Amino acid sequence: MSGVFPHRHLLGTEGLSRADINTVLDLGERFLEIADRPIKKVPTLRGKTVINLFLEPSTRTRTSFEIAAKRLSADAVNISGAASSTTKGETLMDTATNIDAMSPDVVVIRHAQAGAAVMLAKRIRAAVVNAGDGAHEHPTQALLDCSTIRAHKAKGRVDFAGLTVAICGDILNSRVARSNIHALLTLGARVRVAGPRTLLPARITELGVEAFDRIEPALEGVDVVMMLRIQKERQAGGRFPNTREYSRYFGLNAHRLALAHADAIVMHPGPINRGVELDPAIADGPRSVILDQVARGVAIRMAVLYLLGGGDSGAE
Amino acid sequence: MSDICLAGGRVIDPARGLDLQADVLLQDGRVARVEAGLAASVSPRTRVIDVKDLWVVPGFIDLHTHLREPGHEYKEDIATGTAAAAAGGFTAICAMPNTNPPNDNRAVTDLIVRRAREVGSVRVYPIGAITLGLAGQTLSEMGELKDAGCVAFTDDGHPVMNAEVMRRALEYARGFGMPVIQHCEDLSLSCGGSMHEGLVSTRTGIRAQPAVAESSMVARDLDLCALTGARYHVAHISAAESVRLVRDAKRRGLPVTCEVTPHHFSLTDAACADYDTSAKCNPPLRADSDVQALLEALADGTIDAIATDHAPHSPVEKAVEFEQAAFGIIGLETALALSLELVRSGLLTPTTLVTRLTSGPAAVLGLPGGTLAPGGVADVAVVDPDFAWRCDGPQLLSRSKNSPFLGRSLRGRPVLTLVGGKIVFAEEKFLV
Incomplete structure (x- = not known):
């Protein structure tokens, strides 16, 4: 359905090639029309689990990712927490390894601290999508x-x-x-x-x-x-x-x-x-x-979940 | 205790301008003689150790060690910290006062001195707090701290922000002949930044502190040093501008000294690019231009000493998000290998390097040792400058493993460390 996306995670745009970006944009454009269908759902990621780990307050990004996952028929689970996981007495690493033990396919993380997604990607098996980490990347x-x-x-x-x-x-x-x-x-x-x-x-x-x-x-x-x-x-x-x-x-x-x-x-x-x-x-x-940005947000996130969630055998 | 003769090594003793092949005879805890051909004529009760092709140097002196006892023994304690020191060739280390409770009163100093005597492998010189609770307000009992064994004062980790307090600390300490050591960081400029402000912080989005947060406090303190005439020492200098200020102050004759850590002259802020918390320290790893300035200053003597700022932390403090992680890097066991890189690159002569680890730091605080002069304490390190080893966590004797050099191949290690003529660390082949 699309070009090869040679990355296991999406932690930032730094390091993506022009071809990588175009792969996502092309696929996003194809997914755009799903929003206009009477049944806004495709079976592409059926049986896959996407966890939205939002440790910083967010409404629109979380909603956008959730809709994207659901339109691809993935099982989407939302976890919202305090900005600082240490306030709960559990470290981000503990949270991450616990989530990983439940074998999700993709973990989408939003976190108040720069580098949180990078750190997560080093420790878990699932694909990690950075949904915003401090002042680093989105x-x-x-x-x-x-x-x-x-x-x-x-x-x-x-x-x-x-x-x-x-x-x-x-x-x-x-x-x-x-x-x-x-x-x-x-x-x-x-x-x-x-x-x-x-x-x-x-x-x-x-x-x-x-x-x-x-x-x-x-x-x-x-x-x-x-x-x-x-x-x-x-x-x-x-x-x-x-x-x-x-x-x-x-x-x-x-x-x-x-x-x-x-x-x-x-x-x-x-x-x-x-x-x-x-x-x-x-x-x-x-x-x-x-508002066009917002509409495209769902389609682009569908493309990213698709590429990283096992929807493409080209994924590393 | 049997006498020891270290036979056939290259003896480097900068304090006496020596660099020659000779035997070193240690008797009754003191250096007895340093001459060629001694081994042939020693008494039978003397153990002769062949150290051919190795360097025989005064034991290293670390001006900046966090032993974490009392209070943070899960990171390090006096037994493990001094064992790590011995393995690093250090025979004397200065213990920083940011323990819990802090070393701001005689009772804590007494405890450190007693524990060091009971379980310590090397000499431990406590450094007392400048102010009560390291809070930067009320002067500690400096006279009594000195009597208890403290060799200097610092609020390390907590810069004395109030200039009036710093002025009075310098004046008061001067009366007791004691130097004041400052962790230079203007907190109103560093704003809690976790790394050096530069291109890497811009890329990573990590909140950063500018180099001027350090150099502006160095500048202020040098003015206070001139005003008070007190001995002033800059801990872990890291910025090019700070180095320039100290160099100028020395030219003007101010009683100022400074130290640099191996990690500050070996690494740049690029080590933080991947959010590696083991590279998070304060002052932060700086830009390449700062490192160049540090290297020049090490060579020209602006920097008096290489000090480790050995700062052990457990994974509880380090296996977290970068900005939440504690500042600090362990350094006792890697200092020599990293410093020897500067000899291999041609920047320092062996004599200069040994100076910065021995007589340099001894002079900063007026400590005994730092030389192999006959009659002096038999604190000696025998070094294999080409010993190739891998820096692996389990092999490090420090209780903590927070080092950005973990996994690296390093060159150069002490193979034998003696304190007062007694072996406190030995590579396997030197074990009896």
């Missing part, structure tokens, strides 16, 4: 973003050459930014990151992106504007004065969007702080592809 988000960009800006293409993407906001604490940087660069896009310098990570340009400490120059002529959620707790950490000032200087409004290419699309991984990083009129406007 690969399925980047893949669904790439799927969205391809649909709107690079239809039928296997690369993003000639496209420029601006990722704006809290780059420092964003796993979405990191996963998108790796994936977009691999696909050949030009990537800019922008935000107050307090929210740009050290030596970020060495990843191959351009960095801006104001968003206006970053938006000039871009094809894609990706806004990130600004987290209020960063304000308490002294990274910016307050959301009012942030919105005034770093929020996306019509005036700033006019700097981008006339056909530029606006993306956001959600949930949106309306009126903070994104003017509601833009979020709900014609340039916004935010």
Whole structure:
């Protein structure tokens, strides 16, 4: 049904080849139409067990993975826990090995700490999908973003050459930014990151992106504007004065969007702080592809579960 | 105790400018003579040990060891920690005060001294706390701690953030002739970061601390050192800028010294790229440019001593998420092999290397030993600089195995360690 995906786990987009990414995007596009069927289910992963281990609060990502698993007929089990497993007196490793003893095929993990998925993958037999680990990576988000960009800006293409993407906001604490940087660069896009310098990570340009400490120059002529959620707790950490000032200087409004290419699309991984990083009129406007991102999220996660869950003999 | 003659080795004793083939005669716990041809004429009650092709050097002195007793014996205790030290060629180690309770009063110092006498393989010099409870507020009873056997003061692991407290600590300690050792980290800049701020932290998303968190406190403390005239020592220096500051301060004649750990000069922050918690330490492993600065400073003498910061932790603290894991790396049993890499790469001469492990640290704290001068204590390490071995957990004598060098092939090991003329560690072929 698809190309070979030579990875046992999906821990990040760093290290994925262009062919790997296209394998997921192609398969995701095929799965997209299942959402329009009267019976939204295929038997592909029947008899397989997918555990959603969400140790950090999440509604949309968990729901998206759960729907994806169920549409493939896998048995999906959700485990939600405290951000810190040590508060329960059980370590992540204990949780992992206990889950592994029940022989799941795929474990999807969301965790507040960077590296948690990497650590899990070293210890268990099941395939591991990173659904967000601290400020490290959130690969399925980047893949669904790439799927969205391809649909709107690079239809039928296997690369993003000639496209420029601006990722704006809290780059420092964003796993979405990191996963998108790796994936977009691999696909050949030009990537800019922008935000107050307090929210740009050290030596970020060495990843191959351009960095801006104001968003206006970053938006000039871009094809894609990706806004990130600004987290209020960063304000308490002294990274910016307050959301009012942030919105005034770093929020996306019509005036700033006019700097981008006339056909530029606006993306956001959600949930949106309306009126903070994104003017509601833009979020709900014609340039916004935010709900398309959500729809593609399910299809991309189906593709990933399929590739890692034993749906493809090409999996290592 | 029988006398021992170490025969035919390469004797390197930097304190006396010696590097020659000679026999070393140890009598009554002291070095008696260092001369060629002694073995032929020793008394029959003297045990002659053939150490041809091996180095005979003063026993190493570690300025920075966490023995974990009292309070954290599940990580290490004085028996296992000093056994590991002996296996690493160390004959004297300085015990850090962050025990439980902390060594901020005479009762704890007495306990450490007594336990070391009862179960210790090597000499143990306790280091007392600068402040009560390592809390950075009230000075500890430095006079009494000194009388009980402490050789310096530090709140290691807990930098003295308050500049006024640090000033008074330096002034007060000076009156007792005691140095103050600082773990340099401005906590308001390090913000709980788990690794070095750089490209690797950007890739991994691990919250990071900048090098300036260390160097800014070094700069502040050097000003206080100039103000007070007290002896000041920078523990586990790691940043290029800190090294530059210390070098300048030494040129200006300030009474400042510093130490570096083998892991800080052997590894970079790249060791954290795969979230390996055994590479998590504080100060964190730095960038390549910092490591280059450390190596230069080791060679030119800006860095006085190689110290291990042997920091044992159990899997309870280490087999967890990177940011939740404890800081620290064990080092007593790998220090020599990692240091010898610098000789093999041509960066250090054997004499300089031995200096940084012996007379260098002895001078920092004014400790006995660090030389094979006749009349001095017979604390000796016999080293096979080419001994090839694999660093495997079960073979390490430390109770904890938290080392990023586990599984590595290393070169160079002590084969015989003597404290006061008594063998405290020996490779199999030297066992009687």
